Amino acid sequence: xxxxxxxxxxxxxxxxxxxxxxxxxxxxxxxxxxxxxxxxxxxxxxxxxxxxxxxxxxxxxxxxxxxxxxxxxxxxxxxxxxxxxxxxxxxxxxxxxxxxxxxxxxxxxxxxxxxxxxxxxxxxxxxxxxxxxxxxxxxxxxxxxxxxxxxxxxxxxxxxxxxxxxxxxxxxxxxxxxxxxxxxxxxxxxxxxxxxxxxxxxxxxxxxxxxxxxxxxxxxxxxxxxxxxxxxxxxxxxxxxxxxxxxxxxxxxxxxxxxxxxxxxxxxxxxxxxx
Amino acid sequence: xxxxxxxxxxxxxxxxxxxxxxxxxxxxxxxxxxxxxxxxxxxxxxxxxxxxxxxxxxxxxxxxxxxxxxxxxxxxxxxxxxxxxxxxxxxxxxxxxxxxxxxxxxxxxxxxxxxxxxxxxxxxxxxxxxxxxxxxxxxxxxxxxxxxxxxxxxxxxxxxxxxxxxxxxxxxxxxxxxxxxxxxxxxxxxxxxxxxxxxxxxxxxxxxxxxxxxxxxxxxxxxxxxxxxxxxxxxxxxxxxxxxxxxxxxxxxxxxxxxxxxxxxxxxxxxxxxxxxxxxxxxxxxxxxxxxxxxxxxxxxxxxxxxxxxx
Numbered sequence: 360x361x362x363x364x365x366x367x368x369x370x371x372x373x374x375x376x377x378x379x380x381x382x383x384x385x386x387x388x389x390x391x392x393x394x395x396x397x398x399x400x401x402x403x404x405x406x407x408x409x410x411x412x413x414x415x416x417x418x419x420x421x422x423x424x425x426x427x428x429x430x431x432x433x434x435x436x437x438x439x440x441x442x443x444x445x446x447x448x449x450x451x452x453x454x455x456x457x458x459x460x461x462x463x464x465x466x467x468x469x470x471x472x473x474x475x476x477x478x479x480x481x482x483x484x485x486x487x488x489x490x491x492x493x494x495x496x497x498x499x500x501x502x503x504x505x506x507x508x509x510x511x512x513x514x515x516x517x518x519x520x521x522x523x524x525x526x527x528x529x530x531x532x533x534x535x536x537x538x539x540x541x542x543x544x545x546x547x548x549x550x551x552x553x554x555x556x557x558x559x560x561x562x563x564x565x566x567x568x569x570x571x572x573x574x575x576x577x578x579x580x581x582x583x584x585x586x587x588x589x590x591x592x593x594x595x596x597x598x599x600x601x602x603x604x605x606x607x608x609x610x611x612x613x614x615x616x617x618x619x620x621x622x623x624x625x626x627x628x629x630x631x632x633x634x
Numbered sequence: 635x636x637x638x639x640x641x642x643x644x645x646x647x648x649x650x651x652x653x654x655x656x657x658x659x660x661x662x663x664x665x666x667x668x669x670x671x672x673x674x675x676x677x678x679x680x681x682x683x684x685x686x687x688x689x690x691x692x693x694x695x696x697x698x699x700x701x702x703x704x705x706x707x708x709x710x711x712x713x714x715x716x717x718x719x720x721x722x723x724x725x726x727x728x729x730x731x732x733x734x735x736x737x738x739x740x741x742x743x744x745x746x747x748x749x750x751x752x753x754x755x756x757x758x759x760x761x762x763x764x765x766x767x768x769x770x771x772x773x774x775x776x777x778x779x780x781x782x783x784x785x786x787x788x789x790x791x792x793x794x795x796x797x798x799x800x801x802x803x804x805x806x807x808x809x810x811x812x813x814x815x816x817x818x819x820x821x822x823x824x825x826x827x828x829x830x831x832x833x834x835x836x837x838x839x840x841x842x843x844x845x846x847x848x849x850x851x852x853x854x855x856x857x858x859x860x861x862x863x864x865x866x867x868x869x870x871x872x873x874x875x876x877x878x879x880x881x882x883x884x885x886x887x888x889x890x891x892x893x894x895x896x897x898x899x900x901x902x903x904x905x906x907x908x909x910x911x912x913x914x915x916x917x918x919x920x921x922x923x924x925x926x927x928x929x930x931x932x933x934x935x936x937x938x939x940x941x942x943x944x945x
Binding site: 421463464465471472473474475476478479481482483484485486487488489490491493494512513516517519520523524 | 659680681683685686688690691693694695696697698699700701702703704706721722725726729730731
């Protein structure tokens with residue numbers, strides 16, 4: 360589905376649900392969930408070969424949310440795709456819920472890897488891509504990394520191995536919103552120059568605006584052309600995207616909106632509850 | 635008595651398993667000549683992945699391979715597997731209960747000359763504490779091969795602890811290994827020695843030495859530390875009234891602790907733990923080290939006599 364109006368409608372629903380579920384659970388990570396809505400909707404509604412009615416079908420593409428704290432955006436997108444009823448979203452982070460604070464592959468249909476401890480998702484994605492290659496299988500592996508996350512050493516171990524084993528069936532997005540819990544990346548621990556680093560590690564690197572569907576699709580198409588190299592799509596994004604008072608504010612990394620915040624945010628986003 | 639290191643038996647078993655099962659893949663961290671996965675790498679180069687000196691990614695990639703339907707055997711030294719990569723094993727392999735087999739070699743102080751930095755005396759404690767994890771310490775080459783084939787049939791994460799130095803071959807092909815089952819190697823009435831790994835051979839010798847002094851010592855090979863065989867322990871406690879544990883590991887958190895947990899809850903009898911006494915090792919030959927750190931048949935004999943006095 361590359362109809363931008365349709366995708367934007369899905370994205371708006373996902374954003375509304377991210378805010379509603381985090382408000383309901385009184386805990387969770389809105390900022391980095393909102394910044395990756397376009398990336399995940401593009402993946403699940405167009406790029407990836409997946410079937411919500413048959414979540415374990417053999418040749419499905421795999422997605423790994425390496426920045427596991429952005430679970431609300433993944434849950435929102437999976438619910439829009441029909442992996443589970445949307446009512447489940449309001450049980451986020453509550454006792455006995457299938458929707459854990461960070462993704463749990465055992466409990467949630469459509470979740471391919473349990474993540475949450477930063478850095479580990481990319482390693483797992485590498486292993487999956489290795490398995491697909493061993494079987495000469497058609498399925499591809501996608502991952503989403505946070506920008507703060509690449510401060511973890513395991514990310515660079517994984518990057519080295521993905522290039523070494525020529526995992527051109529692996530595509531990672533870097534959700535480059537510039538902020539982490541304690542503030543700006545450049546103040547906490549400078550990660551730049553990001554593109555140069557991944558290039559130096561042997562990756563096919565593409566830089567885009569992570570909220571622009573045309574650019575996301577162009578990058579994904581180009582990644583399919585990559586031979587012998589994994590692709591890193593560095594997606595410049597805005598943390599808290601879509602909600603004016605959350606945009607580019609580090610404080611919204613892991614804070615739940617109040618009743619008043621939620622009302623204001625939903626008014627800004629527009630749309631209806633049951634779209 | 636013939637001798638072979640459990641790591642050598644592991645390397646040979648992997649090749650046999652690889653012939654049988656196309657889904658078996660092996661990962662190493664630049665130590666394949668030491669862990670003996672090099673044999674597999676030569677036999678099945680397309681199914682062998684050297685991940686370089688990067689143990690965290692080694693375990694993470696193993697988890698991904700398991701999620702992709704493979705049966706990964708991930709090998710490096712025990713220090714770096716259970717130590718450095720603990721959290722990846724916990725979160726990426728055990729939490730989602732993926733089919734990852736961590737086969738760690740060079741465990742314990744008999745690594746020898748490399749010294750304390752490489753002598754893992756904590757790995758069993760660390761791995762045992764992770765939910766969903768199974769922990770196995772084979773006693774000899776024969777058992778090691780059987781363990782490797784058994785864990786390939788079982789779905790879930792497993793930690794296998796292997797050694798660098800050659801150890802006496804205790805068993806013949808008729809020996810049966812089952813996950814979670816201890817094996818009584820020798821009957822006895824006065825005391826029970828529960829051992830694992832290299833200490834099983836020492837326990838057998840100790841039992842002979844005790845016999846000469848008129849003490850009848852039962853010997854149990856407790857190769858599965860988790861889930862531990864409660865039944866065989868309760869029976870031994872009730873029938874012999876005193877227990878000695880013997881392991882090449884810190885006495886905190888390993889076999890001794892696992893046995894103590896069962897005894898405290900199910901059948902309280904006097905217990906004495908033989909093991910590394912909460913200290914780091916040092917450089918030296920394995921023979922000198924086991925003497926200095928109290929891991930010989932003699933140490934088991936002394937512990938047995940002490941514990942019998944407390945009955």
